[in-house]
Amino acid sequence: MHGWTGNIATIDLDCGTVRQDKLSQEVARDFLGGRGLGAAILCETTDPKADAFDAPLILAVGPLTGIAPMSGRHSFVTKSPLTGTIVDSSGGGWFGSELKRARVDAVVINGQSETPVYISINDHDVRIEDASDLWGLNVRETTKRLEAHGKVACIGRAGEKCVRFANIMNDYVHACGRGGIGAVMGHARLKAIVVHGSTKPSIADEVGFEEVNKEISRLLRASPPLKSLSTYGTPSLVSLINYLGLMPTKNFRDVRFDVESISGDYIEENYELKRRSCYKCSVACKHMTKKDIEIPEYETIAMFGPDCDNDDFDKIVDANRVCNDYGMDTISCGSTIACHQELRGKTHGLPELASMIGEREGVGDELSTGSREYADAVGAGDVSMSSKGMEIPGYDPRGALGQSLAYATSNRGACHMRAYMIAPEIIGKPKLIDRHTFAGKAGLLSIFQNLSAAMDSLTVCRFSSFALSAEEYSSILSVVTGMRYTSEDLLRVGERIWNLERIFNLRAGFTHADDTLPKRFFGDGGIDRGEFEDALYEYYRFRGWGHDGVPAGWKLEELGLQPDW
Missing domain, CATH: 3.60.9.10 (Aldehyde ferredoxin oxidoreductase, N-terminal domain)
Incomplete structure (x- = not known):
């Protein structure tokens, strides 16, 4: 092989x-x-x-x-x-x-x-x-x-x-x-x-690989979003997302915040930075200070900043450091603390409370179960900003309706990485589309989900999709493995994986009713629930699923999966 x-x-x-x-x-x-x-x-x-x-x-x-x-x-x-x-x-x-x-x-x-x-x-x-x-x-x-x-x-x-x-x-x-x-x-x-390890990976077609690799490298170097990530990292999103009214603020009770002291510009002006890359990556989007202190990513800034009603960047840095050293997800940790603050107020400083969660001490033990279980325990389940129990990340779904549908249908709970609909709705990749409508989003979302599943299985960084398409990924996969893959083949692999994950969740007891968002995001100038449900059913139809969100037997057979799930 x-x-x-x-x-x-x-x-x-x-x-x-x-x-x-x-x-x-x-x-x-x-x-x-x-x-x-x-x-x-x-x-x-x-x-x-x-x-x-x-x-x-x-x-x-x-x-x-x-x-x-x-x-x-x-x-x-x-x-x-x-x-x-x-x-x-x-x-x-x-x-x-x-x-x-x-x-x-x-x-x-x-x-x-x-x-x-x-x-x-x-x-x-x-x-x-x-x-x-x-x-x-x-x-x-x-x-x-x-x-x-x-x-x-x-x-x-x-x-x-x-x-x-x-x-x-x-x-x-x-x-x-x-x-x-x-x-x-x-x-x-x-x-x-x-x-x-010391063994060089085997490539089927070395000459073909060099040709495809050269073209892919050119596309990556020419990508404006990747150039921005290389220079500024993901904190460059802070001001843009806030300006557009998608910033999670005070446990998603608001959509804008004073971000002057936590923005990408603030970081550039106040910290001497160096870049850190992953293996075989020229983008090097991760930024560190000269003293090897990690600069938080956008999601961490959003969740420990505006979502926790905090404009002190040093506290965000400290909370991020605590989470990384204890080994905790900053999105869920920040969102769970924001939920706690809405219910009980600011009882502790952010780094202190993060440490208490990591140690499961005091109120930290209650928060260590995540916002859904914590809020449910006090009879306030609607205060948990989560879907399927996973906390919603740093893009308010009311300002990007394709992303709202992506959160609701994600196989692992609310997540922007199952399908980054922010790319077309906000960044304009592959092209800018209307973020305030569900029209045309069901099919596009399915394609994004399938491609994301394929990329995670190749495995390549999601940021590369700012410059590359399924065509480039399938081309390099073909020359590396010696198996011929078209872009359609690659997307079909992603579709197979997505449906397999869906089957697992259905067998675990999840249903159509779980493909939703917290009540806070519906009505009163938010998402129209009727339009959301219509878009959800359109998404099911596009995927070859029934009205109940269950994949049809013919679809599973088409994908080579067991039809009698």
């Missing part, structure tokens, strides 16, 4: 055993890798109704990982302890490319160790090692202790304590966030995965 290594490591922490399995060419062709391969393995091996902490944790890379531009990615897939849905989370940095060089496509982790352990992968040699001396450490110290042995993905104390939105962090500051995959890792008493 080219692109893939053909190897899957299956680990049983109950027994302390490691088994080497082979990746079939058929599964590789149909699901690629990363998110898709993880979903295929999860659905094959797991009862969707099982407790999230009994589900396997699957780490996977794709055929383009460590080969194509902007391919320094990897995915973790499991059942979310926050939402109960299937969940995947993609991370950047250098960890994924190292796994590919270690000749491993996927690691399937089952069971729970009696004592803390970490997994060591050294050029395809997979071992379970004692981690008793690492348990209780946060991300930075854990990484320092292990990095001499390879690239490190690990959890902090939040994961150990099963905070429902705990992350798995790699390369210090890169997060596999959203959905609480770090809690699944912590419940398994798995502290870290350390990877070292």
Whole structure:
């Protein structure tokens, strides 16, 4: 096989055993890798109704990982302890490319160790090692202790304590966030995965690859949005999103905030910055200070800033640092704190409260379950700004109706990364469309979702889609693997993955009624509920699903999935 290594490591922490399995060419062709391969393995091996902490944790890379531009990615897939849905989370940095060089496509982790352990992968040699001396450490110290042995993905104390939105962090500051995959890792008493590899990935057509790679690199260099991300990072969005009235403010009770002291311009003027890149990425969108303090991403600024009624950038930086070191999702953490503030007021400072959540101390223990469970516990469920239990990120859905539909239909709960409809509705990529209407959005959303699923399975960075289309991705996939893929083939792979995830959620007990948003966003100048429902049913029809949101048998057969779900 080219692109893939053909190897899957299956680990049983109950027994302390490691088994080497082979990746079939058929599964590789149909699901690629990363998110898709993880979903295929999860659905094959797991009862969707099982407790999230009994589900396997699957780490996977794709055929383009460590080969194509902007391919320094990897995915973790499991059942979310926050939402109960299937969940995947993609991370950047250098960890994924190292796994590919270690000749491993996927690691399937089952069971729970009696004592803390970490997994060591050294050029395809997979071992379970004692981690008793690492348990209780946060991300930075854990990484320092292990990095001499390879690239490190690990959890902090939040994961150990099963905070429902705990992350798995790699390369210090890169997060596999959203959905609480770090809690699944912590419940398994798995502290870290350390990877070292020295094998160059195999490419089927080296000459063809050089030609396609050259054109793709040219398109990436010429992209205005990527140039902006390279220069300013995602904080460049703060002023634009606020100006357009999409800024989450005071737990989404307002849509604008005084952002002068937290904007991208403010950061440029007050911090001496340096750029940090992921593997094979020339964009280098992550920005650090000269003292190696991470500048928060847009989502973190939005959720710990305006959404928490805070205009102190230093507090946002500190809260971000706490979340990264404890290993917590900044979107869910900030939104859960905003929910708490609406219900009980500002009881603690942001960094302090984030630390309390990571330790599950005091009110932090209540907040560690996420905003939905926290709000439900006090009889105020409508104050949780979430869908399917996942907190809504930094774009108010009332100002971008395509994005509102994307939040509601996302397979892992409210998420802008399932389909970034902000690209056409706000940024103008591939072209600017009317953000105040649902017209034409159902079909476009489906295409965005399918392409996103395919990209997460290749695995390549989502930002690359500002410059590339399915045509470029399928071209480089073809020369790398030696299998011919058209853009239609690639989108069909994404559609197959999306429907498989939908089936998992339906089997887990989710229904059409879960494809919705909090009441706050409807009526009183917000989203018209009737128009929203009409758009939702149009989306179902476009996907080949019934009025109840269940994929039709003919659609599943068309995609090669089991029709008798």
